[in-house]
Amino acid sequence: MTINRQQSARPAIFCILFALFGLLISCGGSTEQAAGKATPSKEASGSRGAVTMKLIQFKPATLEVAAGAEVAWTQTDAGFHTVTSGTVEQGTGGVTPRPDGRFDSSRLATDQTFSFTFDEPGAYPYYCSIHPATMRGEVRVRG
């Protein structure tokens, strides 16, 4: 790799500003990855929704559907994931999953799918019981 030096002031000022911006980013805190903070994804028809499990994440993390919609989860990662309704408590050295019994896919291998129909309006948090520390999602059902 070759570094090219230059003498003019204008590019140098730009470079200094760019580096300072990068340093500000690098010195910042860690990025919060909790589920539910992304903008909800609204499916087109209202009768179906789709979530993909990829790179240890539910994509989209938050899905909005109409009451009566069926949501299908597709597992694309190596290993296993689950789709388990409930919440996750953060502790000092780890997490404690709190399933609520509403739905649970059990272990899904690569390319397996799981579906659930949401009849009642409300917010339905869920998580992967194998990766509860970070892999969480929410389905928001509108009336």
Added chain:
Amino acid sequence: MANKNFARLLAMLLTLALFGAACGSSDEEPEEEVTEQTAASSATGAATLRAGLTELLQEHVYLAALATGAALRGDNAGFTAHAAALNGRANSNSSDLVDAVRSAYGDEVGTAFDGLWRSEGHIPAVVAYTQAVAKGDKTGADKAVADLLAYAETFGTTMNSVNENLPEAAVTDGVKMHITTLKDVIDAQKAGDPAKAASALREAAHHMGEFAATLAEATVKKFPAKF
């Protein structure tokens, strides 16, 4: 503190790499090539990465051993403190490792690594093994080991999918060796044999140094311009 500085140093190295790319040549001014300096910077970057990963992965086994030792002697406060230092949401060994991976591989892979590293099949399974060993529960201990070995397979496959220079089998075997060496530490702690526990811990730490070298080399190979 040293690990947080390492994560920030990695991020700064990345920034400097981008800085070097952004400061492109000007049509108005003559350019000057500094290839020797660049080669030295690259060698320093790669060495810094390897040293940083070694420090973090060895810290991982030391904190794990401190946590399991505390658990086995019934020191709940000690276990809680070391578990937090090992795997807390922030200001922990796990969060520093995630930051280091994120600084090299980007946000999406960093998030995936965060989920993978904090999987129930990793540190919680080590805790489960320790708890099972403490009460003589062979079935529970065997299940925890099975969960850890399954985790090793998934870890190898996933890391290979984000970096083709990391052979799946090599990474899986590396994690399995980590599991085996740490298990030896826990078993020696349970047996009340401090000499054996110390010797096993040295072995576990040495292995992590080798594992860090494998990970660092593959990362440098994937992102030569960054390191």
